[in-house]
Amino acid sequence: MHRINKLFSTIAVFLLMLLPAAASAADGHAASEPGELDMKNYIFGHIGDAYDWHITTINGHHVSIPLPCIVIDGGLHVFSSHKMAEHGYTLNENGKLVNAATGKRPLDISITKNVCSLILSSILLVTLILLTARWYKRHNVMKEAPRGLPGLMEMLITMVTDDIIKEGVGKDWEKYAPYLLTAFFFIFLNNLLGIVPFFPGGANLTGNIAVTLFLAVCTFLAVNLFGNKHYYKDIFWPEVPTWLKVPIPLMPLIEVIGMFTKPFSLMVRLFANILAGHIMLLGVVAVVFLTAKLGPVLNGSMSVIAVLFGVFMDILELLVAFIQAYVFTMLSSVFIGLSRQEPEHETKQIETTK
Amino acid sequence: MSLITPDFGLLFWMTLIFAIVFFILAKFGFPMITGMVKKRSESIEKSLKEAEAARNEVKKLAREQKKLIDQTRKEQARILNEAATAGDKIIADAREQARVQTAAMIEQAREDIRIETGTARRQLADEVTNLSVEVAEKLLRGHLNSTERQSELIDRMIEEARRNHQNVN
Numbered sequence: 281m282h283r284i285n286k287l288f289s290t291i292a293v294f295l296l297m298l299l300p301a302a303a304s305a306a307d308g309h310a311a312s313e314p315g316e317l318d319m320k321n322y323i324f325g326h327i328g329d330a331y332d333w334h335i336t337t338i339n340g341h342h343v344s345i346p347l348p349c350i351v352i353d354g355g356l357h358v359f360s361s362h363k364m365a366e367h368g369y370t371l372n373e374n375g376k377l378v379n380a381a382t383g384k385r386p387l388d389i390s391i392t393k394n395v396c397s398l399i400l401s402s403i404l405l406v407t408l409i410l411l412t413a414r415w416y417k418r419h420n421v422m423k424e425a426p427r428g429l430p431g432l433m434e435m436l437i438t439m440v441t442d443d444i445i446k447e448g449v450g451k452d453w454e455k456y457a458p459y460l461l462t463a464f465f466f467i468f469l470n471n472l473l474g475i476v477p478f479f480p481g482g483a484n485l486t487g488n489i490a491v492t493l494f495l496a497v498c499t500f501l502a503v504n505l506f507g508n509k510h511y512y513k514d515i516f517w518p519e520v521p522t523w524l525k526v527p528i529p530l531m532p533l534i535e536v537i538g539m540f541t542k543p544f545s546l547m548v549r550l551f552a553n554i555l556a557g558h559i560m561l562l563g564v565v566a567v568v569f570l571t572a573k574l575g576p577v578l579n580g581s582m583s584v585i586a587v588l589f590g591v592f593m594d595i596l597e598l599l600v601a602f603i604q605a606y607v608f609t610m611l612s613s614v615f616i617g618l619s620r621q622e623p624e625h626e627t628k629q630i631e632t633t634k
Numbered sequence: 635m636s637l638i639t640p641d642f643g644l645l646f647w648m649t650l651i652f653a654i655v656f657f658i659l660a661k662f663g664f665p666m667i668t669g670m671v672k673k674r675s676e677s678i679e680k681s682l683k684e685a686e687a688a689r690n691e692v693k694k695l696a697r698e699q700k701k702l703i704d705q706t707r708k709e710q711a712r713i714l715n716e717a718a719t720a721g722d723k724i725i726a727d728a729r730e731q732a733r734v735q736t737a738a739m740i741e742q743a744r745e746d747i748r749i750e751t752g753t754a755r756r757q758l759a760d761e762v763t764n765l766s767v768e769v770a771e772k773l774l775r776g777h778l779n780s781t782e783r784q785s786e787l788i789d790r791m792i793e794e795a796r797r798n799h800q801n802v803n
Contacts, residue, residue: 324637327637328637329641329644350643387642388642388643389642389643389646389647390643391647392641392643392644394644395643395644395647395648398644398647398648398651399647399651402651402652402654402655405655405659406655406658406659406663409659409663409664409667410658410662410663412663412667413662413663413664413666413667416666416667416670417666421670421671421673421674421677422673422674422677425674433667434667434671437664437667437668437671438671441668441671454668457664457665457668458656458659458660458663458664458665459656459660461659461664461668462652462655462656462659462660462664466652466655488641488644489637489638489639489640490640490641490642490644490645490648491644491648493640493645494645494648494649494652495652498652555637
């Protein structure tokens with residue numbers, strides 16, 4: 281164990297020593313020099329969204345799948361992303377689609393790389409779950425247990441239901457199970473697809489703030505739309521000394537802020553974890569290219585280290601993919617459970633006053 | 635920075651697609667699976683309970699059976715014992731009866747023999763007497779032509795008869 285730790289720290293120190301050297305080397309030269317790795321474009325190109333799905337570059341020729349752009353700009357415009365210029369649109373410095381003439385951003389609901397990945401993963405998710413459901417429809421559950429895919433799905437579903445939803449939500453958990461299960465499998469599947477480096481995967485969907493924002497809003501609605509009287513009483517009239525409530529509603533204010541910080545933390549946690557994982561993986565892979573001009577010996581040895589470290593990071597990301605899906609679902613369950621808690625101390629109070 | 639500003643287009647599609655996915659899965663996917671899994675686990679639980687009950691029942695039956703066998707064995711032993719005793723008694727009784735009967739029969743036979751002997755002896759005596767008388771008659775017819783001789787003979791014969799009588803007795 282000690283030796284492994286030592287090995288990893290040595291590798292890490294090597295990497296840290298090399299990165300600034302390479303970066304300064306890159307700064308010294310002209311950024312446009314061919315064969316030079318542009319770190320900013322490299323990383324943000326991979327973790328950001330795009331209007332086409334870039335697969336690879338062969339001899340300076342980009343191989344990418346064009347995706348449809350859908351723009352509402354005084355009427356609906358639908359065109360291929362490769363023919364953007366012909367339709368009078370261009371990309372601004374942030375890589376967003378703008379009107380070439382005015383430079384303004386139109387209402388843009390293009391099928392971008394992330395949307396495309398979202399559609400594909402959703403089809404996959406629906407297929408997986410419906411295949412499992414179909415197995416149950418066609419077999420007598422009293423007589424046999426599923427194997428293969430339905431077996432795996434059943435194991436995951438049972439785990440999420442028993443360990444997360446029943447524990448977190450408590451009473452009436454069946455009502456919330458479909459949402460929480462959908463959220464779990466959606467996050468888990470997209471996290472996994474995000475690690476796959478080539479076409480159907482590779483999009484940074486769960487590391488995108490819009491996606492995590494939407495999921496957090498869903499949890500926020502699930503918590504607050506079905507919260508019981510006790511939950512709202514605790515927010516607007518908590519059991520604290522009266523001067524904390526009137527004339528300045530200090531505690532209610534804090535509680536109301538708390539209503540929003542809970543889903544906000546969900547949003548940021550998922551986003552930051554997945555984004556950071558992608559950036560770290562990209563950084564490790566970049567070592568191979570950054571050390572290219574330090575000589576073949578150094579480049580070769582660093583490549584080996586980068587590959588080993590990349591394998592380690594990939595396995596770590598697999599774990600993170602699961603843990604983040606688990607944590608999001610678990611915290612959502614707990615928040616829902618808290619909003620449906622029945623007051624326990626009130627009955628006790630009545631008993632003591634009697 | 636575009637990384638932390640949610641993009642409207644993606645948000646729009648996310649809402650739409652997630653809503654559709656959620657609708658499909660919540661209607662046709664998860665309730666089906668969780669319901670079936672629940673059904674199966676309930677059935678397994680029920681089966682386990684039933685198996686437990688059956689096991690208990692079997693144990694109870696075995697215990698009862700053992701008790702029954704023990705009881706039967708005891709009963710058997712008792713009956714055998716009784717039968718043996720009864721047999722012994724019957725044999726003893728029979729033996730006793732036979733002994734008594736035999737003794738009576740032997741006694742009877744002895745009595746009969748004694749009576750028969752007495753009768754035979756009397757008949758023999760009569761027979762001998764008749765024979766003697768006949769013989770004497772024939773002898774006398776030859777010799778008793780004188781009166782002395784006749785008297786002498788009568789005396790001798792009486793003497794003889796007395797002696798004879800004394801010998802028999």
